[in-house]
Amino acid sequence: MATIAKSAAEIARAVNARECSAREMIDATMDRIAAVEPQVGAFLSVLERQARESADALDARIAAGERFPLAGVPLAVKDNLALDGTVTTCGSKMLERWVAPYTATAVRSMLAAGAIPVGKANMDEFAMGSSCENSALGVTRNPYDLHRVPGGSSGGSAASVAAHEAAIALGSDTGGSIREPAAFCNLVGFKPTYGRISRYGLIAFASSLDQIGPLTRSVEDAALAYDAMAGFDPMDATSVDRSVEPTAGTLREDLHGLRIGVVKQFDTHKLGADIDDVYDRALHDLEALGAEIVEVELPTADYGLATYYLIAPAECSSNLARFDGVRYGLRVDGVDVAEMNERTRAAGFGPEVKRRILIGTYALSSGYYDAYYVRAQKARTLVARDFAKAFEKCDLIAAPATSSPAFRFQSKSDPYSMYLMDYYTIPMSLAGLPALSVPCGWVTPEGGERPMPLGLQLTAPLFAERPLLAAAHAYERATMHAAKHGTEVVEVAR
């Protein structure tokens, strides 16, 4: 029996055991997508035909005796990942009709593991945003409260998994774009160490920060996806040539012998009593599982946001220069090349993308470069050093994933309050560390009717994905927060 509520691990087991076919799994997923997409809006394109064909091909290979770690798992792919032959938009008018001519390495790895892409997920334009509201191409709603945002920038990825339109979604995280929407949508969102998963085929926002990772309904599924994608890629000079230990088989049930650091500077008291309670309880639960809680300091954590908002825009101002109307994507004609460039970029980019290109161009300009970009790089080094020092005292760091649960649409009207959403996730991105968000409780926001999930962020030293996932799994199994409330999504018969 194909049920869309199963985890990726359960689906793969059933499909490999031929208890259900990949085709049945995909058919059921397509039914679910048809039923809930009008409410959720997770996808910019649904790959119905391709998914069914891929499922049939996979079933034939399984019938011939082959087995796949993610056999028949319906996969949502964030729309900044190239998938050969599919429209890959980055949530932007600039690429609204651009068909990728090749497939990203991470997506290929997932395909090779037997996962089946069912749709390209909505996102903040070029991954710039924390609510998915910056998408130029569609609105995605939080399945737990359809009046609220799913988070961003991997908002479509998160919503699709939360609404059971996929078992695993691929997202990308530059300053929190996997962890924040995962927290908002009651999911596990995992950003591995920078360089662990190839960025080849990930349309760049900020190259030195971007990292691909999975959004899933369980830690085990995140581990399976990570195991499929991690590893050196000769097509990405920043991918790390270092052996990868599989994680899925080494998940733990307790935390004995583990020292978990709590960051002195991350005072949850100021987040409000409800939220503070949730995080307090999370620390007690970790302790109850055998972990030793120790206080650590990240004195430069407060500079994270300012540092990030110089480095990321600087890189994006250069990365997005290629969208000029010459070779692909949108073109708005002009009397000469310069005017064509200007008109194309004026029409193709939304306000947040333009804002960041302007900030970045300014930060790199002659005369300002040393004062902004160079200083930001120095601050980045200091943040990384702080973490290294903290990890002398602990094995993992526990922190909030976000400062609030999912908020209502259009409630963050000025850019800075939106930027603040990533306060807790940005330092880890600057340091390139592996970090994940795991569901840790619920709060009913002021004026809200439904309880909304919160995420606990666990961070490990560089390349320590294995103990990170193992600990998250123990916490998840012991607390089972994710299962406590359901989504608001109602299945509508076709």
Place this chain on the structure above:
Amino acid sequence: MRYEAVIGIECHVELKTASKMFCGCANRFGAEPNTLVCPVCLGMPGALPVPNAAAIEYMIRAGLAFNAAIPSFSKFDRKNYFYPDMPKNYQISQYDMPLTQGGVVRYWLEDGTLHECRLTRIHLEEDTGKSTHAGSGDGRIAGSAYSLVDFNRAGVPLMECVSEPDLRSAEEAVAFLEMLRRTLMAIGVSDVKMEEGSLRCDANVSIRPFGSESYGTKTEIKNMNSFRSVRRAIESEIARQSAMLDAGERIVQETLGWDEANGTTISMRSKELAHDYRYFPDPDLVPMEISAERVSAVRAKMPPLPIERFERYTKAYGFNIKQTAQLIDAPEIAEFFDRSVEVSKQPQQTQNFVLGDLSRLANESGIAIHQSPVSPEHLGELVALVEAKTINSKIAKELLARMWAGEGSPKAIVEREGLAQTSDPAALARFVDEVLAANAASVAEYRAGKSNVFGFLVGAVMKSSRGKADPAAVNALLRERLGG
């Protein structure tokens, strides 16, 4: 008033690696437009660059050839500006940490004098695509109906070599460029063909009164398509600037294009509008660490450099500048020559053969010397045989023809066929006496004062020895017998 010119050269040289700088596409000139492209060199969204290790090795070679420093740490930066034939609208280049720093090009002028021009740096970057503007009549973008871009060249590894302003005349500038070209060819890093664009150069030119220490205002000349146009453009620019200063006018710092047809420089754009390229380290590429071991490994494989040959040929061998240049500018022939000399130990004689008889055979047959059946070692043997007077030059010529026909070692032929020259006095005396006895009439004529008969008698002795007699010894013995 007469002025001194101050000239610096910036040139771009395409490296002849098998693949492009940051992707696996073939690096080849002359293919159908847009057939040597992939997501990476087209700057497709999501594609990433991976550096070509061969290009980095070529840079190390170039650095070593010009005695430049090879820093242990180097990185790539992005140079940001919009141009339709540049796929990413930034060029991956090197800003403040180039692969090589400093160095010097030692070059010679036609009179054989050696000069030096210091290098500022050589850095590695990627080439752009190539635009063709249609409908404007003159190929310029202004007034064109449409433009086409060929990205085959986009991403080809490009070396940018910047000189210090050490050159003082058009002649020096051209001699510098020729030296640069022959050196880069010799170390095998580029074809260095101006006509195919694998060598492109710009010249920075200023003038100042002789004796002045400060520099005048410089202009930059672009669009020079041959060494000849480099010479003409610089001469024309020096003349233009001199006339302006003589007339009390000020020189404007600007970029000029060389108009080959009209023989003049024309203003292209004013430097005040200089771009802010917003250089920053390319976050897609990790910094490069160039170990001392890696540099040593490249050094160990360096071929002989033109400047080294120049010094050896002119100083140790005493060749004149013309012969020296003739050898050096045909690197395969110079290599052949050097290997021959190792065997013969006779540079001058070997050079006579290489530039003389062997070159003639090569011209007649259309087969290059280094591709002919004659090995450099066998030529060395031949020269050594002549020098040891084992064979005379006549036999040597015959042997060379047979070697060209594929008969192999001249030493082996000489031994097999007993062609060694006879200087044994008894054997010679026998040949001489036989000739004198058989030619009594000629002997009488000689004694009667007809001295030209002597040559006939020498020839007769050589003939009866089947060419093996040592002509000098024959001469001496004949004179003795004839009482001359």
